[in-house]
Amino acid sequence: MALSVxxxxxxxxxxxxxxxxxxxxxxxxxxxxxxxxxxxxxxxAQTQETINDEVLxxxxxxxxxxxxxxxxxxxxxxxxxxxxxxxxxxxxGQILTGNVQSLEPGVIDxxxxxxxxxxxxxxxxxxxxxxxSGTSDQTPPPATGENAVPAEGEKxxxxxxxxxxxxxxxxxxxxxxxxxxxxxxxxxxxxxTLALGMMGLGxxxxxxxVGRAALKRIDSVSEASRRIMGGDLSGRLPVTGAGDEFDRLxxxxxxxxxRIATLNEGLKQVSDNIAHDxxxxxxxxxxxxxxxxSGKHKPADYRQALEGTIAESDQxxxxxxxxxxxxxxxxxxxxxxxxxxxxxxxxxxxxxLYEPVAEEAGxxxxxxxxxxxxxxxxxxxxxxxxxxxxxxxxKYSTDSTSKPAVRVxxxxxxxxxxxxxxxxxxxxxxxxxxxxxxxxxxxxxKSRSQPGSGLGLSLAKAVMSFHHGRLDxxxxxxxxxxxxxxxxxxxx
Amino acid sequence: MQMSATQPSxxxxxxxxxxxxxxxxxxxxxxxxxxxxxxxxxxAHVAGDGETGFALADAGDYDVMVIDxxxxxxxxxxxxxxxxxxxxxxxxxxxxxxxxxxxxVTGLRAGGDDYLTKPYAFSELxxxxxxxxxxxxxxxxxxVYRVGDLELDRLSHSVRRAAxxxxxxxxxxRLLEYLMRHAGQVVTRTMLLENVWDYHFDPQTNVIDxxxxxxxxxxxxxxxxxxxxxxxxxxxxxKGG
Numbered sequence: 001m002a003l004s005v006x007x008x009x010x011x012x013x014x015x016x017x018x019x020x021x022x023x024x025x026x027x028x029x030x031x032x033x034x035x036x037x038x039x040x041x042x043x044x045a046q047t048q049e050t051i052n053d054e055v056l057x058x059x060x061x062x063x064x065x066x067x068x069x070x071x072x073x074x075x076x077x078x079x080x081x082x083x084x085x086x087x088x089x090x091x092x093g094q095i096l097t098g099n100v101q102s103l104e105p106g107v108i109d110x111x112x113x114x115x116x117x118x119x120x121x122x123x124x125x126x127x128x129x130x131x132x133s134g135t136s137d138q139t140p141p142p143a144t145g146e147n148a149v150p151a152e153g154e155k156x157x158x159x160x161x162x163x164x165x166x167x168x169x170x171x172x173x174x175x176x177x178x179x180x181x182x183x184x185x186x187x188x189x190x191x192x193t194l195a196l197g198m199m200g201l202g203x204x205x206x207x208x209x210v211g212r213a214a215l216k217r218i219d220s221v222s223e224a225s226r227r228i229m230g231g232d233l234s235g236r237l238p239v240t241g242a243g244d245e246f247d248r249l250x251x252x253x254x255x256x257x258x259r260i261a262t263l264n265e266g267l268k269q270v271s272d273n274i275a276h277d278x279x280x281x282x283x284x285x286x287x288x289x290x291x292x293x294s295g296k297h298k299p300a301d302y303r304q305a306l307e308g309t310i311a312e313s314d315q316x317x318x319x320x321x322x323x324x325x326x327x328x329x330x331x332x333x334x335x336x337x338x339x340x341x342x343x344x345x346x347x348x349x350x351x352x353l354y355e356p357v358a359e360e361a362g363x364x365x366x367x368x369x370x371x372x373x374x375x376x377x378x379x380x381x382x383x384x385x386x387x388x389x390x391x392x393x394x395k396y397s398t399d400s401t402s403k404p405a406v407r408v409x410x411x412x413x414x415x416x417x418x419x420x421x422x423x424x425x426x427x428x429x430x431x432x433x434x435x436x437x438x439x440x441x442x443x444x445x446k447s448r449s450q451p452g453s454g455l456g457l458s459l460a461k462a463v464m465s466f467h468h469g470r471l472d473x474x475x476x477x478x479x480x481x482x483x484x485x486x487x488x489x490x491x492x
Numbered sequence: 493m494q495m496s497a498t499q500p501s502x503x504x505x506x507x508x509x510x511x512x513x514x515x516x517x518x519x520x521x522x523x524x525x526x527x528x529x530x531x532x533x534x535x536a537h538v539a540g541d542g543e544t545g546f547a548l549a550d551a552g553d554y555d556v557m558v559i560d561x562x563x564x565x566x567x568x569x570x571x572x573x574x575x576x577x578x579x580x581x582x583x584x585x586x587x588x589x590x591x592x593x594x595x596x597v598t599g600l601r602a603g604g605d606d607y608l609t610k611p612y613a614f615s616e617l618x619x620x621x622x623x624x625x626x627x628x629x630x631x632x633x634x635x636v637y638r639v640g641d642l643e644l645d646r647l648s649h650s651v652r653r654a655a656x657x658x659x660x661x662x663x664x665x666r667l668l669e670y671l672m673r674h675a676g677q678v679v680t681r682t683m684l685l686e687n688v689w690d691y692h693f694d695p696q697t698n699v700i701d702x703x704x705x706x707x708x709x710x711x712x713x714x715x716x717x718x719x720x721x722x723x724x725x726x727x728x729x730x731k732g733g
Contacts, residue, residue: 356702384693391696
C-alpha cells in the first residue's frame, strides 16, 4: 500500500481529481465567505431598521408627553422580553432606567450608531423593578466605571445601538441584541461548512471510484499490450462495449493490431514462399555448376552450362522481383502514384502488345473496347496485371476444342468498371482450383507444363487490391473468364 | 556535331571508344564494370564514393557516367543534382537496387538520363550506356532517318526501302523509328519495351521478339540483304551494309 499510493498519485486521473478538488474547495470557501458576509450585512441593516422604528416610536412618545412619558414608555418596553435594549442615563452617564445593567465603557459617550458591536449586561428578570423600587442591595454601577465590563464567565451579550442625546442633556440608547443574528450567522456558517465537507468527501469518493475505474481500464490496456509485445500477436485489447473513449481507443488499436497481424502474416508467407520457391532453382543452379565442374567437358559444354546458369539466375531475379512487388502492393503501395488512367487505352495497348504473340500461337485476340473508361490508378501496374492475364489466356486457350480465341471486354455496371478477359480453352472446372489459382506460387496441375513462375495471377490480384478493386475467376463456358473490377471514378 | 566529321557515315551512330566514369561503392562490382567496359573497347574510371566521384566528374570530360544510387558519404542522386547545378550535362545512368516506379521517377527527376535496376545483365548496361553516349545522340532533330537503303520520314510517317514503299502499323513505325535512331547500336528488348511501349515491367512471354520479327518480315522480305540483326544474348541492331 505504501508503494501503491504514489503510484496512484502519478496517474492523470488522480492529478486531475486533486486539481478539481482544490479549485472546488477554493470556490466553496469563497462562497461561504460571501454568503456569511452578505447575510451579516443584511442582518445588520435589518437590526438598524428595527432600532430606527423603535426610536421613531419613542420620539413620538417624547413629543406627546415630554420626558416623563418617554421614561414610562421606556420602562414599559424594558419589561417586555425581547432583543431590544433601552437605556436612559443622565448627562454623566449614570444609568437611570432601561434594561441594560452595564455596558462597555465609552459606548454612550458618542452620539449616533455604535461603530462596533459592543458587549453589555442585561438586567435579569425583576432586577429592573428592584432598581426602580430601590430595594436592591446592589447599587447600579456607573456605566463608565471599571466594573461595567461583564465579569469573566458571565455570558456577555453583543449588541448594536443608536445613542441619542435628549434635549436636557440626558443620554438615551436604543439598541438590539445581536444574539439572534449571530446565531443565524453561525447556523449558516455551520451549514456551509458541513456542505463543503460533504462536497470534499464526495469528491474524494468520486475520485476514488471513477479515477480508479479509469486507472484499472488503462492498466488492463497496458497489460494487454505488454502481452502482445511479449509475442502473443493474436491478443487484443479489452473492449467493454460501453462505447466510450476507452472502447474507441481499444477498437482503433485493435484494428491496427489486426492490420499488423495481416502484414506480419503476409511477410511470413513471403519468407516461406521465398524459402520454398527460390531454394528449388538455387539448388538446381548449384547442382548444375557442380556437375559441370566434375568430370571432363568440351569448352562448348562449359559455355552451355554457364548460359544455363545465367538464364536460371535471370528467372530467379524475375521471381524475386515479382514476390517483392506483390508484397509491396499488398502492404499498401503509396497511392500518390496514381492518376487518371483510361482502361480502354490500357486494353488497346496490351492487346496491341500481345496481338503478334497470339497470332503466332494461332489464337485470335479480340479487344472489343470503345470510348473511355476512366479509373484512378497506375497505368504501369494495370498494364502489367492485364498483360499477365492476357498472357495466361493466350497460353490456355490453345487447348480449345474450337478455334482458340481470347476476348477482352470492358463494361460499366453498378459503379464498377469490369474488365473481362475470356478465353475458350478448357478453363478451370473445379471451383476450389479456381479459387486457389490466384494464390502465390500455385500452379494448377495442367499449367506445370507451361513456363511461368506461378506469380502472374497473384500479382494481378495484388494490383487489383491496390486499386481497391477485385480479381475474380469465373467459369467462362467454355474456358475461363478473368474479371478485373475497378471502382469507377465518381466524376464519371 | 563535332564528331560527325570523323564518322564514316552519318547513318551509323558513333560507336567508338567512350570515356566512362563509374561511381560505385561496391569494390567488386566496380572492378567488374571497369574490366567489362575495357573489354568492350571503352575507357572506364572508377570512384568508390560520391565525393570522389563528384570531384572526378567535375574535373574530367566523360562521355557517360554510371552512378550507383546508394553510396556512403554522398548518395548518387545528390552527386547528379550537384553536377547538373554546375552545368555538367554528361549523360548519367543510375544503377539502383530500388526498382519501384516512383524510385525510377525520382531518379530521373534528379537529373538521371536512364535507370537500371540491380541485378542487371552487363549486356543491358552496355547497350544503354552506348545509347546514352552524348556523342551518339545527334538524331533527335533529324526528320529523315537513313540506314543503308532504308529510309524513314518522321514527318510524313512513311517508310521506304530501295524506293519501295513499306506500310507499317503505327507501333511498328515507332519501333523502327527507335531502332533507326540508334542504328549501329545494340538495342535490348527492355529498351524497346520502355521506349516504344512505355512499359517498365518484364512480360512473361517475350512479346518484343515477335514484334521485331514481324517488323523484320516487312523491311527485309523481298530484299537481299538483312538489315535488322539479332545480337545474341543482348538484343537487336539495325545496321546497313
